[in-house]
Amino acid sequence: MNNTSLKKRIRRFSLRGLSIQQRLPLLICVLLLLIIVTFSWTSYIGVKRAALKIGSDRLHTLTGELSSMFGQSAQTIIAATQATARNGSIKKYLQSEGKDSISGSLEILQKLRLDSTWVLSELLNRNKVPILRSGRTDTATTAKLDSSLLLSFAHADSFNVGKIYQLNDSMYYPITVAVTEKNQTIGYIVRWRMLQVSLQAVKQFSQLIGTNANLYIGNTDGSLWTDMMKSVSAPPVDIGHSDHFFEYSEAKGRRVIAAVQPIANTHWVVLVEFSQQTILEAANRFLRWIIIIGGVLIIVGIFIAWLMSRNITRPLNKLTNAASAIASGDYSLAVEVNRNDELGKLARAFNSMTVKVHAAQLDLEKKVKERTVQLESANKELEAFSYSVSHDLRAPLRAIGGYSMILKEDYGTKLDDEANRITGKIVSNAKMMGKLIDDLISFSQIGGKEVMRYPIDMKNLAESCMTELLQHEPANKYQVHINHLPACEGDLNLIRQVWMNLISNAIKYSSKKPVPCIEIGCIEGSSMHTYFVRDNGVGFDMQHAHKLFGVFQRLHSQKMFEGTGIGLAFAKRIINKHQGEIRAEGSVDEGATFYFSLPVANVIPQAQIDLINTKNHE
Secondary structure: OHHHHHHHHHHHHHHHHHHHHHHHHHHHHHHHHHHHHHHHHHHHHHHHHHHHHHHHHHHHHHHHHHHHHHHHHHOOOOOOOHHHHHHHHHHHHHOOOOOOHHHHHHHHHHHHHHOOOEEEEEEEEOOOEEEEEEEEOOHHHHHHHHHHHHHHHHOOOOOOOOOOEEEEEEEEEEEEEEEEEEEEEEEEEEEEEOOOOOHHHHOOOOOHHHHOOEEEEOOOOOEEEEEOOOOOOOOOOOOOOOOOOOEEEOOOEEEEEHHHHHHOOOOEEEEEEHHHHHOHHHEEEEEEEHHHHHHHHHHHHHHHHHHHHHHHHHHHHHHHHHHHHHHOOOOOOOHHHHHHHHHHHHHHHHHHEEEHHHHHHHHHHHHHHHHHHHHHHHHHHHHHHHHHHHHHHHHHHHHHHHHHHHHHHHHOOOHHHHHHHHHHHHHHHHHHHHHHHHHHHHHHHHHOOOOOOEOOOOOHHHHHHHHHHHHOOOOOOOOEEEEOOOOOEOOOOHHHHHHHHHHHHHHHHHHOOOEEEEEEEHHHHOOOOEEEEEOOOOOOOOOHHOOOOOOOOOEEEEEEEEOOOHHHHHHHHHHHHHOOOOOEEEEOOOOOEEEEEEEEEOOOOOOHHHHHHHHHOO
16 A cells, blocks of 8 residues: 555545534544543452452461461371370380380271271381381382382471372372480381372362362472372462462463462471452453443433534534525525524624625625726726827827928938938937837737637747848848747737747847847746747846836837837736736846746647648738
């Protein structure tokens, strides 16, 4: 997609193309939307934080209670085992290194296996070597339990619940209690119990703690984690920060928050996970209600804004229709006023303005008619004056010229040289006066002449004017160059007079140069062509350029160059009637250039060209 089409689409969706009745509801809709979105999001964030805070507090409370409960259970088991460790038979067996109280000690170890989950009870000497065992006789399992026992005794306390171990598909943990005599450890009682919980019990426990919670038990060193039924992957929590709560995605991709607490008297920690979706359910429900309410408010706001805009734009439309009627000349349409607000004041002011404009128009039409009558009278007087000049002044002027010629021809031999010179001056000035009268009449008549517009072959016209003006000049005196001249649109006879004036000036003012040069050309434009005539003559000072196109304004004396001082004013008036412009540029002794612009002609028919050529030859 180019930039032009993109800009067009932007303009198409720009607010500039919408009416007030459309903009106002849109503006209110956008404002309501911004307010509702901002309020909803801010409220949702607040509710979400509050829900997470409540959830984290509940997690810490729950994990604390579970840690205390498991700790108390471990303490009960340890206490029962400690009571056994204080039995005299056990002490005698250990002190006699397995020689005394064998049957009594074995019976005591058997009693420590309260049910099937208690898989093994052992009596170890002070070197932690098993010397009496009651329970499973599976050699492989017993060996693994023994190796696990040795590992558990690497840093054994005097009594504790040891870490959980995975053996085959089952998990076991030891309860270890030291047997002492006179504050000296003489041996150890170790009870191995299988970690076995039913699925139904786990579900019931999860329902009891609520919020789709999961319960996990793990070793404090992170070596094993279990959901009480099987081992699971270690959750991404830092066991050392039990005062924090953690946020992460569990194995199924569900977002959860969790808290962890160590269990007293054990090497275990308890971890509880809450579903974040369940915790945030109330916040999400609140957001949905906010969105529904916001949508209803936006719809109501748009409807109210539409009513308001309609209430505003209806009188504006009436004002627009009335203004259009006035523009078309109909002043009978008044705006109905039935309100006292700003629009009512505007309507009353508009009606008052309409009355005043109508009155002013009638008064103006009356004055125009009066001025038209006066102008017609003045034109008639001007025509009468032109007729008087052309007939009444020409007759005595011709008589002066005629008698002067007769005097010069018949009595020239009888007059001295000074008389002959004066007689010649009278004849030449009479001719000059006649030409001046003709130019003044033409100049006054050009204003009322109707301009006939049609295509003009400017190249042909300029060449014909140049040929006509140079026919009485010595051959090859002037270097003339006529460039390409595109066609224009105008009145052929009037434009011919422009060329004649400008070319004759170029010939006249460059005639005293050793090699006079004249160039004619054009600067083409999209709607107007600018033609020019350039010479290398005497030129002029640009400070006096404004005088060139005035009547009787001359920059050179009559002795230097003859002329009436009307030609350029005549050319300016013709170009102005064609809605063009004329101007001049020059410098003293370096020549001058005259520019004039005319409307472009699209195509010149061949018949029109032939007609122009025929008229030019005539």
